[in-house]
Amino acid sequence: xxxxxxxxLDKEVIDKSDGSKVGHLEDFIVDPxxxxxxxxxVATKQGKRYVTVSDLGSMGEDVxxxxxxxxxxxxxxxxxxxxxxxxxxxDTAYISQSRVIxxxxxxxxxxxxxxxxxxxxxxxxxxxxxxxxxxVAGRKHISMENVKTIGKDxxxxxxxxxxxxxxxxxxxxYEDVKGKVEEAAQDVKEKASETGKEAEQKVKQGYSDSDxxxxxxxxxxxxxxxxxxxxxxxxxxxxxxDVINRAKQKDMVGQVVKYSSNNPIRxxxxxxxx
Numbered sequence: 001x002x003x004x005x006x007x008x009l010d011k012e013v014i015d016k017s018d019g020s021k022v023g024h025l026e027d028f029i030v031d032p033x034x035x036x037x038x039x040x041x042v043a044t045k046q047g048k049r050y051v052t053v054s055d056l057g058s059m060g061e062d063v064x065x066x067x068x069x070x071x072x073x074x075x076x077x078x079x080x081x082x083x084x085x086x087x088x089x090x091d092t093a094y095i096s097q098s099r100v101i102x103x104x105x106x107x108x109x110x111x112x113x114x115x116x117x118x119x120x121x122x123x124x125x126x127x128x129x130x131x132x133x134x135x136v137a138g139r140k141h142i143s144m145e146n147v148k149t150i151g152k153d154x155x156x157x158x159x160x161x162x163x164x165x166x167x168x169x170x171x172x173x174y175e176d177v178k179g180k181v182e183e184a185a186q187d188v189k190e191k192a193s194e195t196g197k198e199a200e201q202k203v204k205q206g207y208s209d210s211d212x213x214x215x216x217x218x219x220x221x222x223x224x225x226x227x228x229x230x231x232x233x234x235x236x237x238x239x240x241x242d243v244i245n246r247a248k249q250k251d252m253v254g255q256v257v258k259y260s261s262n263n264p265i266r267x268x269x270x271x272x273x274x
Contacts, residue, residue: 002124006113008059013042016057016065025064030123031085032150037121038085047240050078053121098155100128102162108140207257215239215260222259226250236265
């Protein structure tokens with residue numbers, strides 16, 4: 001079965017063997033050389049874990065089934081090849097920042113999503129957007145046979161890719177065009193409303209939801225301790241969703257946001273390889 005990554009991202013993961021909730025899909029990490037999903041990140045209460053495509057069962061409309069929670073792996077349990085792909089951070093966020101250009105230098109747009117085979121993990125095609133031009137032309141689907149190089153800043157494709165058609169385009173009839181424009185206007189309106197609410201939240205709390213999302217994966221530069229000396233997290237700890245949840249319970253998320261850093265803490269005489 002071919003699925004689009006963003007259609008199942010954030011879905012709940014359920015252990016098929018006992019029906020328990022394991023966590024939710026956090027990201028798809030793609031091997032740019034093999035052009036396939038190498039591992040899939042799962043956010044659990046114990047922190048981030050990894051599974052392969054073959055570990056997953058059905059990917060339904062509402063949940064994703066995992067054969068067994070025993071298939072969850074920590075990073076140090078993965079193969080060296082898988083660790084290297086993770087180190088290169090070729091995940092859904094990485095790919096979605098990449099602009100697509102042909103070998104002759106023509107820009108085709110920005111990668112917005114990709115579709116992959118749920119049995120093999122092979123990426124079938126990238127879904128490329130040109131913003132408002134999508135209303136008329138539709139988003140372009142670029143098959144992997146035309147992809148030469150996958151990079152964070154630029155993904156290089158063959159000139160033939162420029163001739164590939166999109167997944168769906170708007171017909172020339174007035175009603176179809178009108179519907180697409182109204183849909184786009186409503187989307188802009190909703191996003192503006194969300195932005196306003198987020199700004200209001202930031203004024204009240206000192207941080208916004210987007211601030212919290214941005215610090216996940218960063219490192220603490222200071223111990224987070226409650227007034228009763230309960231340790232929420234320690235200096236040097238990787239900020240995970242679990243850390244955020246513990247901080248929320250003690251109303252200390254603002255401290256986590258404030259004392260976060262992109263760089264791991266390197267103690268004298270000790271080299272941190274993470």
